[in-house]
Amino acid sequence: xxxxxxxxxxxxxxxxxxxxxxxxxxxxxxxxxxxxxxxxxxxxxxxxxxxxxxxxxxxxxxxxxxxxxxxxxxxxxxxxxxxxxxxxxxxxxxxxxxxxxxxxxxxxxxxxxxxxxxxxxxxxxxxxxxxxxxxxxxxxxxxxxxxxxxxxxxxxxxxxxxxxxxxxxxxxxxxxxxxxxxxxxxxxxxxxxxxxxxxxxxxxxxxxxxxxxxxxxxxxxxxxxxxxxxxxxxxxxxxxxxxxxxxxxxxxxxxxxxxxxxxxxxxxxxxxxxxxxxxxxxxxxxxxxxxxxxxxxxxxxxxxxxxxxxxxxxxxxxxxxxx
Numbered sequence: 001x002x003x004x005x006x007x008x009x010x011x012x013x014x015x016x017x018x019x020x021x022x023x024x025x026x027x028x029x030x031x032x033x034x035x036x037x038x039x040x041x042x043x044x045x046x047x048x049x050x051x052x053x054x055x056x057x058x059x060x061x062x063x064x065x066x067x068x069x070x071x072x073x074x075x076x077x078x079x080x081x082x083x084x085x086x087x088x089x090x091x092x093x094x095x096x097x098x099x100x101x102x103x104x105x106x107x108x109x110x111x112x113x114x115x116x117x118x119x120x121x122x123x124x125x126x127x128x129x130x131x132x133x134x135x136x137x138x139x140x141x142x143x144x145x146x147x148x149x150x151x152x153x154x155x156x157x158x159x160x161x162x163x164x165x166x167x168x169x170x171x172x173x174x175x176x177x178x179x180x181x182x183x184x185x186x187x188x189x190x191x192x193x194x195x196x197x198x199x200x201x202x203x204x205x206x207x208x209x210x211x212x213x214x215x216x217x218x219x220x221x222x223x224x225x226x227x228x229x230x231x232x233x234x235x236x237x238x239x240x241x242x243x244x245x246x247x248x249x250x251x252x253x254x255x256x257x258x259x260x261x262x263x264x265x266x267x268x269x270x271x272x273x274x275x276x277x278x279x280x281x282x283x284x285x286x287x288x289x290x291x292x293x294x295x296x297x298x299x300x301x302x303x304x305x306x307x308x309x310x311x312x313x314x315x316x317x318x319x320x321x322x323x
């Protein structure tokens with residue numbers, strides 16, 4: 001006889017629980033942010049998007065003077081790592097992978113979070129500057145992230161003073177996708193298992209999910225058109241979109257590290273996290289699901305109570321992994 005279980009708590013999706021600050025933030029995003037558009041998968045369009053991103057209203061953190069710049073050998077040439085060492089004892093290390101739809105962004109955009117996390121948890125955090133599409137399409141970015149992870153696995157103690165048995169990985173949006181892919185590659189190619197994976201509103205099925213179109217009538221940072229554009233820039237061959245190395249939702253997820261998967265209910269990428277969480281735990285790999293009612297894509301970067309709660313939950317999860 002089987003016992004009925006409720007895998008998702010309906011209360012976690014109740015948008016009435018959103019704070020007034022979060023509601024105001026969403027209203028301001030919808031009022032001021034340009035509607036995401038579906039562009040051509042060209043270098044010129046990608047460069048235009050990068051200029052808009054750099055001058056836009058998205059709350060990117062200021063670059064920190066504490067960051068150390070390291071260069072390691074990468075598959076496409078020298079690979080830059082932006083490293084934060086904690087002010088106190090170094091307990092472990094973490095590979096951080098920034099977001100930006102595989103075409104935007106840089107390690108600097110997460111400096112405030114990485115600096116704070118390094119000090120709070122005793123982590124040496126290395127954020128990798130992977131090659132961007134469409135100039136460098138798949139598999140350039142996953143190859144670079146794999147090289148950075150392998151460097152950490154082999155040199156964490158001698159280069160950073162970190163315990164090589166305590167290495168974490170994490171990223172946001174496209175960085176969450178690349179973190180999941182890196183978990184799979186390190187397991188399959190080197191028999192290496194991270195101590196934990198922090199996967200924040202990532203994309204895990206590049207062939208598309210239902211929630212992509214759920215918010216197309218609203219201006220919420222990402223929509224189905226922009227998701228398609230990001231994907232076309234990253235992977236030009238549509239026949240590969242369900243390849244497990246492209247879409248980790250279709251991979252064998254057994255033997256993976258504990259993962260915390262964070263997403264908001266107003267994120268067009270919501271289903272990516274829900275589907276991956278279900279498959280991750282069904283494969284026997286431990287995972288925690290953190291759904292924030294009423295939160296859009298990138299909500300953890302804004303000055304709202306839900307962002308502070310998400311960061312605290314991530315810190316607690318990483319602490320448990322280190323311990």
